[in-house]
Structures are given as C-alpha cells and as structure tokens.
Amino acid sequence: MNGYFQLIYEDGVTKLQVFPPTNGGEAANLSEIVEYLSSRNIAYDNRALHSLVGRAEPYTAIINNVTGLEERENYKLMVSQDKMIATVRFYPPSVNGGKMTKREFIDDLNFKGIKFGIQEEEIDKYFENRRFCEDIIVARGKEPRHGTDAYIEYYFNTDLKVKPTLKDDGSVDFFNLNTINHCHKGDVIARLFPEDVGEAGTNLMGERLKPRDVKKKMLKYSRNVTLSEDKLTMISEVDGHVTLVDEKVFVSDVLSVDNVDNATGNIEYDGSVQVRGNICANFSVKSKGNIEVQGVVEGAFLEAGGNITIARGMNGMNRGILRAQGNIVARYMENTTAIAGGYVSSESILHSTVQAGTEVTVSGKRGFITGGRVCATNTITVKTLGSPMGVDTIVEVGANPTTKTRIQELQKEIMEATKVVKSVQPILTSTQQKLAKGVKLSPEQIQYMKSLIFLNKEKTKEIEEKMAEMDGLQDFIGNMSGACVNVTGVVYGGTRVCIGDLSMIIKSEMQYCKFIKMDGEVKMTAL
Incomplete structure (x- = not known):
C-alpha cells in the first residue's frame, strides 16, 4: 500500500499524521499533501510538513493552532x-x-x-x-472498433511495369514481352471483399464515438464479364485476355490485323490490338487495352489504355504520336512524340519528345538519346547522351511531366481570373462611393451590382485555390528526391540535365556518371 496522511483535530490544534508505505508502495508526497490542504483552505506550517515526510514510522506534527470542522472521506x-x-x-x-x-x-x-x-x-x-x-x-470507456476498407483481388497480373529482357549479346528482346494476360471462359478474374464498417464506441460521458470511415468498392467491368449473384466474383465469359485500366476490367479477344493502311482504315477497339506488319503514316490506332506492332510505325497516332510495343521502332516524321496509360517499348524512336503513364524503353531516341510517368531506359547495342527532350518522373538511364556535334538535347527528371503542364495551366487560369477581378473592382468601388453620397440605384443596377459582387467573390476564391494548388505542385517539384540521370557510357557537352526545378549544362564530355540533386544543385557523381 502507498503511504498516506490523515488530519487530526484535538486540543484546539490541527495535526497531520503521515503513514509510511508498506510492501513496496509509494511514500506520501509532499506536493500532494500541500494540494490537499490548500484545496480545503487549511493553514499549515511549512516546516512541520517537511518534518513529516520520509519517515519509516507513522509520525504526527501540529500544522496549525486552529481546530477546524471534521473532514469527510x-x-x-x-x-x-x-x-x-x-x-x-x-x-x-x-x-x-x-x-x-x-x-x-x-x-x-x-x-x-x-x-x-x-x-x-x-x-x-x-x-x-x-x-x-x-x-x-x-x-x-469503450473504444470504437475500426473497420476495414473494401478491397479487390485481381487474379491476373495488373503490374504495368513488365520490362523487356536484356539478351546475352547486349540487345533487348522487344518481341517476346509477355505483356498479355490470357484468360479462359469460366475463369475467376477478380473478387471483391466488402468493407467492414466497424462498431461505435462510447466515452465516459456516454457520447457515441464513430469508427473511422471506410472505403467502399465495387467491381467495374466491361463486356465479356459475368458477376456472381452476390456481386462479389467476376468471371470471364470468353477465351481471350484481360487487362485493368483505371480500375475497370476488360476481357476481349485480341484484334489482329496484317497492316494498318488503306485496307483497314483507322482502328478503335475496346480490347487489345495486334498488328503483324506495319502502321502507315496518317493512320490512327486507339485501343483500351494494349497495342502490339511487330513491324514499323511511320507518322501515325497510337493511343492505348495499356502498353504500346513496337518491335521494329517508329519514325514519326515529326507528326507521329504514341500515347499510353501504361508503358511504351520501341526498338527506336525518331522524330516522335511519346507520352507514357509508366516507363519508356528503347534502343535509341533521336530528335524526339518523350515523357514517362516513371522512368526512361535507353539500352542495347546503340543506347543513345540525341536531340529533343526526354522527361521522366524518377530515372533516365542511357548509354550515350547528347552528340559530339552539340545537338540540343535535354533530359529531365524529378517531376511527373503532367505536373509541369498543370502548373502552366494554373498560371494561365490565375492570370485570366485576375483580369476579371481587376475589371470588376473599379466598378464596385465607384458604386460604393455613389451610395456613400446618397445616390439611389435602380432595381436593375442593384441586380447588376449583386452579380458583380458574386463574380468578384467567385474569382477571388478561384485565384486563392489555384494559387494554393500551384504552390503545392511547385513545392513537390522542389522537394523531389531520389530522381537521377544515369549515363552508362558517355555524355557530350552542350547537353542540359534538369532535376526538378534545377538544371545543369554539361560543359565537356564525361563518362560513366550519374546526375543527382544535392545541396540545391545538380551534381555529377561516379556511376
């Protein structure tokens, strides 16, 4: 037991008795005794209190010369x-x-x-x-039992980062990529595990404590898919392949053609497209799944909800565009614009504009980036960067390319909203001055002023929100860490390396190096 204290009123004085602890308990605390006496307005002699604590036997001392009313427990x-x-x-x-x-x-x-x-x-x-x-x-109190979010298990490969295999001779196998998830009729391809909402708790005051909110999910799918009666299991209706795009499952047969030319016209397909030959200039192929081309692509437009694979490469003729939510893999890209949500892999990139959501890898026998602009969020790995002829070559990492595009859009929108505010405010100021002088407005003028006040308020709010979004994006770019450019061969002078909001122009030829952001600068280190 802990030590404790007790008041004694007798013979016209107030005494305090302190009992020592037993069996390893805590001794009576002087500050607790003082708090107890003070809360009851009981006067005490400080020296007497100090004499009471720390003793091994019960001890009593007079703390004042007044007898008070008995204290209840x-x-x-x-x-x-x-x-x-x-x-x-x-x-x-x-x-x-x-x-x-x-x-x-x-x-x-x-x-x-x-x-x-x-x-x-x-x-x-x-x-x-x-x-x-x-x-x-x-x-x-009773703690709330927090539930769990709903989740979906997919029984096929949903990873869009499958990369081509590097052969023993140093070349890259762009043909056998195994990027298609085959399925058969009756296969279970996904299962939904519903959310658990949890149980409410209660605090000491009887107030209800809500469990945390949980996320609900539902199975999203296109054609050739059947749901079980309980809506929790997704089953394929056909033999074909399955892909996942924006959390929506697509099951379809592969559309296979020899070439994309005058015989086929433009192609737009919900599933994947396989072209056994070439895609000619000025044609387009749009697929919600993957696009696989076993031949050459000329100045065409390709758009895929999954990956784009071009076994023999692309000459975009300064008008060809590749756009994929997944990855782009091509033996070479020349005078091409390529935009990938995932990575971009090639043996050579010449005079092209390339944007990758994750990384760009240029390897193989040639492995060069010469001319144009190549951007990736995380990493660019290349064998030869730039040109001994000083061709303008820019590589950029450290921010998703769409982030910078969004910043430019925000800057334009803020500028337009600011123009509106500046045009409205003089009118509002002039009207306020007229009202202060006692000028009465007609009902039409009042209604017009109300619309201007509302417009001014809305545009001012819009400016604040867009400024906050832009500041956040700029901070994100400035704080991007881990982004780098790896050169496994040589980088030539005149090449510009950008990391986040910083840049560096290479002055002279260097080999086997790595460019990183360090101490507020773009610096070169050994690879």
Missing part, C-alpha cells in the same frame, strides 16, 4: 483528455470524520458527468479494503 478525480479513462485517488477522513459509501461515490461520479463504463468491481475492492493515495481506475 474524499477523492480527487482525473479524466483522460480523450474522456476514456477516469482515475481517482481517495483521501481518508479526519480521525472523527465520516466515511463515504459506494452509493454516494457512484452518484457523485454521475453528477460529474461520468455515466458510462463504471468499474464496479474496482470500486467494490476499494470499499472492502480502502487504499488511500493510490490511483484507481473507476471508469473506462
């Missing part, structure tokens, strides 16, 4: 900040004071707002065997 209540735990420390009555009953104590707790989670067993233990100056948990 009492307690100090402590409620946790989250209102989930109530702890008390009981104090004994004065020698002739009255004792508290269990009913009185519980009623007092209720009066103080503690209505839920009363620990009657602990309270009974105390009243059966009183333990003073000891923390006792007398009420405990």
Whole structure:
C-alpha cells in the first residue's frame, strides 16, 4: 500500500499524521499533501510538513493552532483528455470524520458527468479494503472498433511495369514481352471483399464515438464479364485476355490485323490490338487495352489504355504520336512524340519528345538519346547522351511531366481570373462611393451590382485555390528526391540535365556518371 496522511483535530490544534508505505508502495508526497490542504483552505506550517515526510514510522506534527470542522472521506478525480479513462485517488477522513459509501461515490461520479463504463468491481475492492493515495481506475470507456476498407483481388497480373529482357549479346528482346494476360471462359478474374464498417464506441460521458470511415468498392467491368449473384466474383465469359485500366476490367479477344493502311482504315477497339506488319503514316490506332506492332510505325497516332510495343521502332516524321496509360517499348524512336503513364524503353531516341510517368531506359547495342527532350518522373538511364556535334538535347527528371503542364495551366487560369477581378473592382468601388453620397440605384443596377459582387467573390476564391494548388505542385517539384540521370557510357557537352526545378549544362564530355540533386544543385557523381 502507498503511504498516506490523515488530519487530526484535538486540543484546539490541527495535526497531520503521515503513514509510511508498506510492501513496496509509494511514500506520501509532499506536493500532494500541500494540494490537499490548500484545496480545503487549511493553514499549515511549512516546516512541520517537511518534518513529516520520509519517515519509516507513522509520525504526527501540529500544522496549525486552529481546530477546524471534521473532514469527510474524499477523492480527487482525473479524466483522460480523450474522456476514456477516469482515475481517482481517495483521501481518508479526519480521525472523527465520516466515511463515504459506494452509493454516494457512484452518484457523485454521475453528477460529474461520468455515466458510462463504471468499474464496479474496482470500486467494490476499494470499499472492502480502502487504499488511500493510490490511483484507481473507476471508469473506462469503450473504444470504437475500426473497420476495414473494401478491397479487390485481381487474379491476373495488373503490374504495368513488365520490362523487356536484356539478351546475352547486349540487345533487348522487344518481341517476346509477355505483356498479355490470357484468360479462359469460366475463369475467376477478380473478387471483391466488402468493407467492414466497424462498431461505435462510447466515452465516459456516454457520447457515441464513430469508427473511422471506410472505403467502399465495387467491381467495374466491361463486356465479356459475368458477376456472381452476390456481386462479389467476376468471371470471364470468353477465351481471350484481360487487362485493368483505371480500375475497370476488360476481357476481349485480341484484334489482329496484317497492316494498318488503306485496307483497314483507322482502328478503335475496346480490347487489345495486334498488328503483324506495319502502321502507315496518317493512320490512327486507339485501343483500351494494349497495342502490339511487330513491324514499323511511320507518322501515325497510337493511343492505348495499356502498353504500346513496337518491335521494329517508329519514325514519326515529326507528326507521329504514341500515347499510353501504361508503358511504351520501341526498338527506336525518331522524330516522335511519346507520352507514357509508366516507363519508356528503347534502343535509341533521336530528335524526339518523350515523357514517362516513371522512368526512361535507353539500352542495347546503340543506347543513345540525341536531340529533343526526354522527361521522366524518377530515372533516365542511357548509354550515350547528347552528340559530339552539340545537338540540343535535354533530359529531365524529378517531376511527373503532367505536373509541369498543370502548373502552366494554373498560371494561365490565375492570370485570366485576375483580369476579371481587376475589371470588376473599379466598378464596385465607384458604386460604393455613389451610395456613400446618397445616390439611389435602380432595381436593375442593384441586380447588376449583386452579380458583380458574386463574380468578384467567385474569382477571388478561384485565384486563392489555384494559387494554393500551384504552390503545392511547385513545392513537390522542389522537394523531389531520389530522381537521377544515369549515363552508362558517355555524355557530350552542350547537353542540359534538369532535376526538378534545377538544371545543369554539361560543359565537356564525361563518362560513366550519374546526375543527382544535392545541396540545391545538380551534381555529377561516379556511376
């Protein structure tokens, strides 16, 4: 038991007796004694109090020369900040004071707002065997049981980062990429595991505590898919292949053609497209799945919801465009614009504009980037960068290319909204001056002014929101870490290397190097 103290009123004085702890309990605390006396306006002699603590035997001292009213047994209540735990420390009555009953104590707790989670067993233990100056948990709230988010298991490969294999001779196998997920009729291709909403809790005051919100999900799918009766299982209706685009499952046969030319016209297909030959200039192929071309692509437009694979490469003729939500893999790209949500892989990139959501890898026998602009969010790895002839070549990492595009859009939108605000404010100011002079407005003028006030408010709010978004994007670009450019061969002078919001122009030829952002600069280190 902890040590404790007790008041004694006798012979016209007030005494305090302190009892030592037993069986390893804590000794009576001087600050707690002072707090107890002060809360009851009982005067005390400071030196007398100091003489009471730290003794091994019970000890009594006179603390003042006045006799007060007898003190009843009492307690100090402590409620946790989250209102989930109530702890008390009981104090004994004065020698002739009255004792508290269990009913009185519980009623007092209720009066103080503690209505839920009363620990009657602990309270009974105390009243059966009183333990003073000891923390006792007398009420405990019920924590909410937090549920879990719904999730979907896909029984096929959803990773769009499958990369081509590097052969022993140093070339890259762009033909056998294994990027198609084959499925058969009756295959289970996805299963939904519903959300668990959890259970509400209650704090000591009886207030309901909501569990955290959970995310719901549903199976999204296109044609050739059947859902089970409980809507939790997705089954393929055909033999073909399955892809996942924006959380939506597509199952379809592969559309296979010899060439894309005058015989076929433009192609737009919900599934994947396989071209066994070439795609001629000025034609387009749009697919919600993958596009695989076993021949050459000329100045055409290709757009895929998945990956684009071109086994023999592309000469874009300065008008060809590749756009994929997944990856782009081509043996070479010349005078081409390529935009990938995932990575871009090639043996050579010449005078092209390339944007990759993750990384760009230019390897193989040639492995060069010469001319144009190549951008990636994370990493660019290349064997030869730039040209000994000083052709303008820019490589950029450290921010998703779409982020910078969004910043440019925001700057334009902020400028336009600011023009509107500047044109409206003089009118509002002039009208306010007229009203101050007592000029009355017609109902039409009043309605017009209301519309201007609303427009000014909306545009001002729009400017604030877009400024906040732009600041966040710029901070993200500035804080981008881990982005780098790896040169496994040689980089030529005149090449510009950009990382985030910083850039560096290579002055002279260097080999086997790595460019990173360090100490507010673009720096070169050994590879």
